Amino acid sequence: MPEQPAQPRTTIVGEGRAGLPISRVAVFAGLTLFGVTAAVPFVWQILMSLATLTDVDLLTQTGFPPTLLPSNYGLVFERVPFAKYFFNSFFVAGWVTILQVITCAMAAYAFSRVQWPGREKVFLLYLGTLMIPGVVLMVPNFAVVLGLGMFNSYWGLIIPGAFSAFGTFMLRQFMLTIPTSLDEAAAIDGAGHWRIFTEVVLPLARPGVIVLAIFCFLGNYNSFFWPLILVKDVNLRTLPLGLLVFDSSYGRETPLIMAASLMAMVPPVVIFLLLNRYLVKGIQLGAVKG
Amino acid sequence: MIGSARKRLLIALAFLLPNLLGFLVFTAGPVLFSLAMSFTDWALTKHNSFSSTPVRFVGIENYARLLWGDESGFFWNYFGNTVYLMIGIPIGIAGSLGLALLLNAKSSPAGRGSKAWGVGVALAVTAISCFGVWMLTTPGPAPTELTAVKSGEIGLTDLTVFQVDRARSNAAVLAMAVLGAVVAGGMAFGSAFFRTLFYLPSLLAGVAMFLLWKTLYRPRGGLINAGLEPLLNWITHATKQTPEWVWKAGAAGVFGLVAMLAGLTVVNGVRNLGSGVAGAAALFGRVAWAATLLAAGWGVAIVLWRVHGWAADGLKPPDWLIDPTYAKPALIVMGVWCGVGGGNMLLYLAGLSNVPPELYEAASIDGASGWQRFKHVTWPQLAPTTFFIVIMSTIGGLQGGFEQAMVMTGGAAETRVLAFYLYERAFKGTFELGLASAIAWVMFAMIFAMTIVNFRLGSQMTND
Amino acid sequence: MAQVVLRNVGKVYDRKVRAVEGFNLDIRDGEFVVFVGPSGCGKSTTLRMIAGLEDITEGTVDIGGRVVNHVHPKDRDIAMVFQNYALYPHMTVFKNLAFGLMLRKMPKEEIRRRVGEAARLLGIEQLLERKPKALSGGQRQRVALGRAIVREPQVFLFDEPLSNLDAKLRVVTRTELKNLHQRLRTTTIYVTHDQEEAMTLGDRIVVMSNGRIQQVDTPLNVYRRPVNRFVAAFLGSPPMNFVEGTIAREGQRPVFVGGDWLRLALPADQPGVAADLARHEGRPLVLGFRPNAMSEHAAGKFAPPGGGNALRLATTVVEPLGDKIDVSCQTPAGQRLIARIDARDNFPAGQTIEFFLDPEHVHVFEPGEFGPNILRPPA
Structure with missing residues (x-):
């Protein structure tokens, strides 16, 4: 787990280290208390996912399943095309992420590094739509996708997400922090705009790009509303849809539901643990400075 | 600025084009399209490839139906639900601030993360819990009643005293293992460990998480009620031991105290009333604070007043999601649990690390206590962060709640929010896209109004 | 190249x-x-x-x-x-x-x-x-x-x-x-x-x-x-001192007069310059001299040609630089001047001291921020 950069802490004589350690122990105890509160549901979920159908209802009384059934995890894949759901989620979220990062980075370059007449006006238009809540877009986007013949297809799941005013805004803010003298130096060195974009600005905007990619991927991986209204075909269901359907048809089989939902939670956790550093920095950068 | 303006425009367009195209088709265009749609009677059941009826312009009819016409019953009901569920927002924000302060505070081992120490403890804890698990799973004398239930001889409800000792020790070992793991992690990795742990729920918030909470909320066999039951039993017992008048006096005392505090707050505010909008905003803040205080006090007083009566027939944990009265509180509790350690906490952490340490040093030298340092340094310095969080949470709150309603209660009436309403009208039954667009725009108007109000109040407070 | x-x-x-x-x-x-x-x-x-x-x-x-x-x-x-x-x-x-x-x-x-x-x-x-x-x-x-x-x-x-x-x-x-x-x-x-x-x-x-x-x-x-x-x-640090005044004539020589404390005979050996100075007689002008154009009377580096270039100034602050010292002075009109002179121990601050100003190192400008140099214009 990467540490956050050390924050300056004030040490005041008579408090903290030199003083009573009680407050420090209390802080640690508080952290532990909330930590346990955050952890317990997940621990319980693991136990439920390993129990037999009868044991799971008695779990609050036994405290631990008498027999462990790891085979529940395999059973999920037999009951529903869970692998397909996984694939769909990764496929859709992956493509949306790739496309969105590319289009947003390019647009952000145009907004932050090129001076062109009308730039501020067009950017203001982008900014203006950031205020519009997502629900306003749901209905007309549905109509547009319907009109383009993308209903009930990967296209319909991917294409509307491939552009984002927010992503453009975020990367623009990020690129504005890169000194313009670097582009100027590159221009004098003989680089054209595409080269400045790919070899100077993009590498330097990498933390911002990674943050956008993480947010975008996680958001689309968890996305529920849009697939719900767009997908009719069983083979196009993404994980959230699949889980909901699984729950409504096999809801009584708690261990299987828990095993399935636990598996669905693994990829975000892995991504988070790997890219924790960028994400924490990104949230702080994107929001506070933006 | 290299090259002529025309050339620069062409270059910019080349970079912008893919995004701009998508932006026009899926964002800017739809906004206008949606606004236009909201003034029509467009419904997919009426207007499709099989029917040639043209879409009619109906003026403000959709809006009229929503706000005072035939749909107004649903609309205002769902609006009420949405606002009710937003009670969780201030609780969550306060919690996020609290967690951020805890993470930022000096704690004995968590601040630095003393690795060698922590890893040792972690190993010990792991060993102990492994031993415990091994004990638990080793075949021993099978609990007779459990076998009876398994074989179908008796039902679950027939269970009386079920191997209480064995179950309690299991739970104890389990609890110790979780506690030990958290302590060990905290010692080994310091506050980064807790930050990650707190962040997990918000990272995973989604259908999978809601399914988990659905099982936790089960009236029988759910973890939450299993934890509440002994607590409520103890309260029942304790209540029966004391005469009723003690409770009623306590209720009166609590309410009286709170009312006095609230009154003092307002009176002080009026006495020190500043001029202009700033003064009005400050007074408004005080009144809001007093009202919150009063409401909380009223709630506590009511509970104290009645608890004796309730305890007479024994306190029972609620049926949560199934019970219309408790469904919304259940969603609020889950929402707070999911959101409290999320982005808002990270924002507060960033805000805290941006407070210049000299300010604390100066305040300490000036003689400020811990609480005074919070009140006069930390809180004012965090004002912009709080302002941002409040605005974003309000926007999110008015739009949110759809997934929860869909997954947790299957869309039971008492959990339906405005977003659910839009879904129901646009994508179910009659597919009334026109009406649904009107719903979206009314929501937008509300969000816009809320944001303006927040801005007015917030900019006054951040400028102080 | x-x-x-x-x-x-x-x-x-x-x-x-x-x-x-x-x-x-x-x-x-x-x-x-x-x-x-x-x-x-x-x-x-x-x-x-x-x-x-x-x-x-x-x-x-x-x-x-x-x-x-x-x-x-x-x-x-x-x-x-x-x-x-x-x-x-x-x-x-x-x-x-x-x-x-x-x-x-x-x-x-x-x-x-x-x-x-x-x-x-x-x-x-x-x-x-x-x-x-x-x-x-x-x-x-x-x-x-x-x-x-x-x-x-x-x-x-x-x-x-x-x-x-x-x-x-x-x-x-x-x-x-x-x-x-x-x-x-x-x-x-x-x-x-x-x-x-x-x-x-x-x-x-x-x-x-x-x-x-x-x-x-x-x-x-x-x-x-x-x-x-x-x-x-x-250009120059500490910056040039400026004193407002006018040009008067004492016999054949042009003299810069600043209040009642400064009378400085100007060198007017160059032909064009003398005429220029004459043209500005009686108009408001600005005398400029760098701090190192001043020296201490006691040091006696050069004798005053007419005796008119001695300035009596109240010193306020003394800043030693090593072999030189910067002396902040106050004119009787309350204006602040800086003199950079040879260092010596115990230079008195807060007293009135007599300085010499070398007329070979002064400039005369027309008033205003961009007033042209009329005494020593670029060649």
């Missing part, structure tokens, strides 16, 4: 804000020219127009006999060192130096040879594999310099390259820069706001203010014969 010629160059931002106006300058091949002036005077804008980083609103820029107004920066055969160095943070020092050559599709061995040569010249050979983040300020500065050198351009452009260094390093690097120029003999245009840097580095310096050239000349000429009060005040 090339000469750079600017003709009537002007810059107007957004059709409103004028940054540079009527800039005319011929820079000879191999010359080191420094643009100096306070911030906002248009010196950086002019440099950026030469580099091609800003459009040229009016006039022409000619590099090596070719008008480059519409030529892309990469095709102007220039190299630039930026104030913040503009090193690519994600590339190693080697890659930073090689980037421009790579883009020009230069063969690999040639790139390696040139980078190696530049690195040797600058003493940064051992840093080639590091990234800029791992370098000290001085090392970064050298790398930025190296990036310009490897290109072997016709013109070097420097935009305040030393301002991010600490005072000591700045002086050392200044000398090295001058040394480098004497070896490479590449035409160099250097922008700074630091008058000391300008004086020490430039073959010629261009003093600018409000978008206009005030004076172009060798450092010593500019120092000795400032064209107007602005240039006089801008």
